[in-house]
Amino acid sequence: MAANNPVFGNECGLPLNAVAWLEMHHRCKAAEREQMVRDLQLKAGSLVVDAGCGPGLWVPLLAQAIGPQGRIIGVDISVEALVTARRRSAGTWYAPQVEYKLAPLEQLPLAHGTVDAIFSANVSQYLPEPVKTFKTLGQYLAPGGRLIVKDIDFGTLRFHTIDPGLQARVFQARERWERIRVEHGYPFEDSWVGSKLAGYLREAGYEEIEEKTYLIQRRYPLPSDYRTYLQGIAEWFVCEGAPGLSSEDLTAWLQCFFDEEYNVFDQETFLYEETEYVVSGVWPGRYTSHEAEAQVAVLNESERRLLSLEEVRS
Template sequence: MTDTDQYAERLRLSNLLREPALRAAIQALKLPGGSRGLDVGCGIGLHTLLLAQAIGPTGHVTGLDLSPEFIALAGEYARKHDLAEQVSFQEGDMNHLPFEDDSFDWVWCADTLHPDPFNEPLPALREFVRVIRPGGRVALLYWSSQKLLPGYPLLEARLDAAFAEAAPYTKGVHRPEFHLMRALGWLRDAGLENLTAHTFTADVYAPLGDETRRALTMTFQMFWGWLQPSLSAEDWAKFHRLCQPESPEFILNQPDYYAFLTYSLFQGKKLR
């Protein structure tokens, strides 16, 4: 399996956990039937297909990503789900969108626009605003929190703190206005109005199916499985006891296991 295939499988598994929150966020947008939208940073097209379903057969969604491998996989997913006529995919950079002004009714960007010391959010957002028509909207969606270790709140808090310090898209970011929970300010600075924000929850609870167990195990490793240098020996050992499938204390074996994750949606309208 290639690196691209492995990453695509991780995205597919992650989608099992987050899809209820994604669908709720898309429903809250009340996208007009028959509209034309742009999914920036579409990856393998999982969100693109959900958006296409939301606007119906007379609408169209364009997915944009830097990776030609992801674009190819997205096309395969679209054909598999009989949505190839409602979506299209192309390579491109969100800071230099390859589209004319006023080309779309809305832009969706999920878990993609992450400011860092070298990349401010405003250039990309100005591009998003440029390509939507007056009255159109820009929607930014972010995985904003999770509670995955019921019964171990202090351990989970320390794991999350270590992740926040070390994650590639947060490491070295010390400007509070660059935090994703400040996204309404980015939208305002880009000239959008009628700003709103809302958070959606996806719940997971026992009994867990095999795919859900795989998805949660992968998520444990994605967030915390590489943090040994940032943790005490005691916390690292406890993480392994709780989050490794071969452990007798594996937390997913609890008959009353419950977890949740949240996605936060920030949107604004182009009035003129």
């Protein structure tokens, strides 16, 4: 266990972003993720951007939803993730529909006003200015296009067989740490973002906001992948030195997940749950206030010219 180092990081320094970790996470929640994409009811033939696509795990689900006439552009800042995504799709049925590009969410390699839907899963937790980024993404959407953001919210995480007091102290310590870790040189993270997304989209100017929640529950006996996933999460909660947590709580917490003789996974009463959020909003495609002012100035100018023409003629 490396409780002092960011766990499962990618080359951009983001924890829980290593390709193998993302693949395992995807396998663990495959059923819920398939349901999430079905529920989106994406239109056949749509142009969809998978913003922060990572190793391309959602792409086959999106491709199935939009059919053979649809197109997907996967965008990410991680070269490693994009190389893996390209390899994953090579030779598959959906390969002709997919392209992967290296770009940040804030600068998509596409013209403004052209995209039917932007889908972004498990990325908003790394955005220091989510409202600003969502607003920027809106410009790439065709009027009436949709931004769909899926993310976790660790405020909903519960292990029913772990002392609630210990859980509360661990979670509170992590939440406090996430608010200040940027000041200590770590990248921004908000693992409590899910329940905030609807508000962020509203503030960014989206309309017809819809929030869907997905309760994920797993009981004893846990598949081995899921055990590894939860061990990683447990470790991540107390990584970077577990600031704000006592050494007794740190030891007790890690024992719950790693003790060879007595850990939570081997208890027949084991029950874990968390709720994930899928929030979508429609981009109205109206002018921003800045663009509106510029447009009014143009209209005023043409009005002034018309009036002066009338004066000349009269």
